[in-house]
Amino acid sequence: MIVSAGGLKLRVDRRGEGAPLLLITGIGAHLDMWRPFQAVAGERELISFDAPGVGRSQRPGRPMRMRALARLVAELLDALALERADVLGYSWGGGLAQELAHRYPDRVRRLVLCATAPGLGGVPPRPLAALMLATPARYYHPKLAEWSLPLIAGGSVAPGHVRDRLAAPPSVLGYGFQLYATAGWSSLPWLHTLPHETLVVAGDDDPAVPFTNARILAARIPHARLERVRGGGHLFLLDDPERAAAPIRAFLDM
Template identity: 40%
Template sequence: MSDIVRELRVDGRSLRVAVRAGEGTPLVLCNGIGASLDLLQPFVDRLDPDIPVVRFDVPGIGESELPRLPYNFATLAWQLGRVLDELGCREVDMLGISWGGGLAQQFAFQNPRRCRRLVLVATATGMLMVPASPRVLSKMITPRRYRDPAYAATIAATLYGGRLRDEPLLAKEILYRHAPLARGRGYALQLIAGAGWSSLPFLPLIRQPTLILAGDDDPIIPLVNARIMHLLMPRSTLHVYPDGHLGLVTRADDLAPRIADFLQR
């Protein structure tokens, strides 16, 4: 079943939202930094079609309107709640990848009754985490990889690891062909939103059943971060997959059924 893509006006700003109809609790996808909702299409295509899916472009990213003022994870989680109100979604499951994992953690903490289950993929606890190497972090400062397909292929092995070490040209397909060009100001606002934020103080308070997925070759989010989160989250399960930072896309055939099984228990 194809998604219905629409624009929603929330707090005077236009947000691009895609909804796939289905039965049961909707799964809300929170994407990584600089990425539009299109990036996770390969994952959605392989996810059980009975599971409803909600995707959105963060303000200033993809085709969502650029906000006038900076935001943080707490205010964005509140705004996401408004989006779900407009869509008529009362109870949801949350999936966050990378930067979007921070938003998913914040939403689950702020909405303990509304968020039923939580899936965290290739993500960490924010500023208080075991960081990537300076060589990797330096390539995260700008959204150039979303704009320049040749550059994306050049840095794919160093930045994303896993399958992209052997198939760097796949980065063109993942980052460039399926997504609107990332805007510099919107990307900067995402960087600002993560500055100073950490989930470490409240992770033990997240009581939703949580599936943590982490790659064994993820240069951006070292695997030890997933192990720390697993220790702190009382109802979490950790699965380590043999791939890198974009495993949710490059290993969608394996991870999508695993996530569906977790959500449908």
């Protein structure tokens, strides 16, 4: 469905029943890419959306910083009549989830941060992974996706990732806007103020977001715990969702 929030038309998916869990995708990713995790997420309402300029959501006229994107997500929750939700942010979406929890703490019940980092001051991607992440080309060319995804993701990359990415690629400008949103952004100055129970989940074979970032997040957030996915790459939640979903379900069901 299409929902209006913050002056933009956003593609949104709502499915299931129970406590609401808002899913925020990684850079360039559309909401259909959540399917592997949705199948094992447990008995809850799952809400996902295409970020502005990604998938089938409208691109804003000018780029938005993380603060503005967090406000947009809060307005989306208003439009969906959701006062409060658990929030799971993946990669780039984990940064936005942190910003949402910081700016609008009352809208977030529990926070799950997967394969993500605190931004500036964290450990950067390995050089080749950083180069691949700087462009959305993998969303347009099957052969390039097949070649680049293992370099970006590490771990094991399921064949379906290439098909899923090509199904609804981001606009070039929309992808650039997402890069702009996080340029120079950092959560390190205020992570210690987050009041939420938080689960940090990360693979220890992730070239895009090295595992040390998860340690930093878990150490800085007062009520955080760390779940290590041994041998997991950047796409662990989609490649082998049940292994990570089990601790996520247990955490959210507390």
